[in-house]
Amino acid sequence: MADLQEAKIVGTPALDGRYISEMDMWPLECQEFNRLYQFYDNLREGRFTTTKCKKCGHIAFPPGVICPRCWSEELEWVDLTQRAKVVTFTETQAGAPLGFPPPLILAWLNFGKDSPIKHLLVRIINCAEGELKEGDEVKLVVFEVPAHPIEVKRETKVCNRVYYAFEPVKSASM
Amino acid sequence: MAKKTNAVIVGGGVSKFGVRQAQIFDLFQEAAKACSDDIPALKPTDVDGLIVCTTMAGRHSSALNTAPLVAHRLGLKPTSICIRLDTLCAGSNSGIIVAKGLVESGIAEVVMVTGAEKVFMPQRWETNYTQLAVNDHDWDSAMGLGVPPPFFAMIAKMHMKRYGTTKEQMAHVSVANYNYGSTNPKAHFYPKTLSMEEALSARLIAEPFGLFDCCSLSDGGSAVIIASEERAEDLSDRPLVYIRGTGQHATHSMSAGWPGETLAEWPHLKRAAEVAYKNAQVSPKDIDVAQTHDCFSISEIVEVEELGFCKKGEGGAYVASGAINIDGERPINTDGGLLSHGHPFGASGARQSFELCKQLQGRAVNQVKGAKFALAHNLSGTCAQHTVVIYGTEPVE
Numbered sequence: 299m300a301d302l303q304e305a306k307i308v309g310t311p312a313l314d315g316r317y318i319s320e321m322d323m324w325p326l327e328c329q330e331f332n333r334l335y336q337f338y339d340n341l342r343e344g345r346f347t348t349t350k351c352k353k354c355g356h357i358a359f360p361p362g363v364i365c366p367r368c369w370s371e372e373l374e375w376v377d378l379t380q381r382a383k384v385v386t387f388t389e390t391q392a393g394a395p396l397g398f399p400p401p402l403i404l405a406w407l408n409f410g411k412d413s414p415i416k417h418l419l420v421r422i423i424n425c426a427e428g429e430l431k432e433g434d435e436v437k438l439v440v441f442e443v444p445a446h447p448i449e450v451k452r453e454t455k456v457c458n459r460v461y462y463a464f465e466p467v468k469s470a471s472m
Numbered sequence: 473m474a475k476k477t478n479a480v481i482v483g484g485g486v487s488k489f490g491v492r493q494a495q496i497f498d499l500f501q502e503a504a505k506a507c508s509d510d511i512p513a514l515k516p517t518d519v520d521g522l523i524v525c526t527t528m529a530g531r532h533s534s535a536l537n538t539a540p541l542v543a544h545r546l547g548l549k550p551t552s553i554c555i556r557l558d559t560l561c562a563g564s565n566s567g568i569i570v571a572k573g574l575v576e577s578g579i580a581e582v583v584m585v586t587g588a589e590k591v592f593m594p595q596r597w598e599t600n601y602t603q604l605a606v607n608d609h610d611w612d613s614a615m616g617l618g619v620p621p622p623f624f625a626m627i628a629k630m631h632m633k634r635y636g637t638t639k640e641q642m643a644h645v646s647v648a649n650y651n652y653g654s655t656n657p658k659a660h661f662y663p664k665t666l667s668m669e670e671a672l673s674a675r676l677i678a679e680p681f682g683l684f685d686c687c688s689l690s691d692g693g694s695a696v697i698i699a700s701e702e703r704a705e706d707l708s709d710r711p712l713v714y715i716r717g718t719g720q721h722a723t724h725s726m727s728a729g730w731p732g733e734t735l736a737e738w739p740h741l742k743r744a745a746e747v748a749y750k751n752a753q754v755s756p757k758d759i760d761v762a763q764t765h766d767c768f769s770i771s772e773i774v775e776v777e778e779l780g781f782c783k784k785g786e787g788g789a790y791v792a793s794g795a796i797n798i799d800g801e802r803p804i805n806t807d808g809g810l811l812s813h814g815h816p817f818g819a820s821g822a823r824q825s826f827e828l829c830k831q832l833q834g835r836a837v838n839q840v841k842g843a844k845f846a847l848a849h850n851l852s853g854t855c856a857q858h859t860v861v862i863y864g865t866e867p868v869e
Contacts, residue, residue: 320531321601323601323604323613323614324614325609325610325614359728359729360608360610360611360725360728385630385734386626386629386630386633386735387626388622388623388625388626388629388678388679389678389679390619390621390622390678392677393600393619393621393677394600394616394619395600395601395603395604395616395618395619396597396600396601397601398616402616402622404615404616404617404622404623404626406626406730406735415728417728417730418727418728419612419615419617419623419726419727419728419730420615420727421615421616421617461614463615
């Protein structure tokens, strides 16, 4: 087998360093590619939202463009609670996918009796390994993730993006 | 459409599973060759339908419209159906459900259901990165969900807390399945045997899982032939094995909508099993041998509960009692299961169903004496969906 150092051509030269959305770990969030762009615009304003059906009252998560209970298209954006309690969690040191530096902490959250969304499985950040305990309170945290280019006519436009996770309440106050 | 015949599983074949020096079509060809060795009378021209089950071929092999390519490589010229089907870990058992419907309605007569995955890439990072694409990309994968051990570790922690399940009980699953697999040259980890001591002292993967609690990803392929009972009698002299009943139930994605009270309850598996038992006109106590989706040791423990083989919460004690061993009341994963074979997603279901076919024909390596009813189960989409297929030596009346 040829020595990599001596190889004349390595990689995928045809792509010439281009962004490849099929390898992108984040959503395409912009209006040009996603009817749920409002969710991400709301995140930027610190709001954690989803769609509620105006006909049957069902609150779904993730949000959608129809109600998964009655298939109505008459939906409105509503705010969800941003605090929850950790039911159980796991900390991964080895084998986390690229882009998720260890420890990758995942937790199953309980949002309480009054929340229409009772449980979510989420990532916990801003938390050292060994710090999190069952029963701890966590809250929503929004952060910037890499932008991506899109072609608009002959121009290349840059779409900035955000995503969300949860973090321990006490570390945020320090 | 009225039922015109009964669908049977005629036979099948499995490629060597493991980190293979092979590309995806090599694996499909190896599986078909093994299937043809198992059914010597079968000719390519006998096969009128092809269902190709793969998840990663689109990304890892740049083969998006896979089915016609597989047909060409196998020398098949299907006339009734030629499709790719993807339900991730349940791929080829889902294909068997579809094939049963096609055969019993008269649309097809002889269908090959084949699954294969080329998981390992020139650089190891790409496999885990691709796993981010097999769940709900925008909502689950961007959370870092997609690589299974952390999720199933949470299930195990919760099952231990609620029902008192222990690491020793989980190790009983690993020991049983590795030792079954030590007799199966196609298994990734053949001829490895496993002791309780080795299982319990293995390096930690994700608390509470050691290495042998987790199945490996593997490259591999499998194939089975599903046919009408009339055509099956032309193709083979072996006893007929009927697909008596099936059930498949999907409830949510991954991060949201979990249907259970906690992660330790899998009501969606219970529901899929109820549908399959009803269609098959059997009850859990009738099942003589099963292949359940042992992606992790804890999975098999929850599965024996939700499939009704023991009471809810008693799965740990059930597996530790020896019930799943070859001399137990209901041997499970008698070919080694996912733990010993590794798990090429689309290939695992047909691998399981081929083992059950052999069990009901009385020719398995780890043969369960006098087995009449058998059950195959897959979970898929990181426990978002459950698939159950029940076989028997007699058709449903």
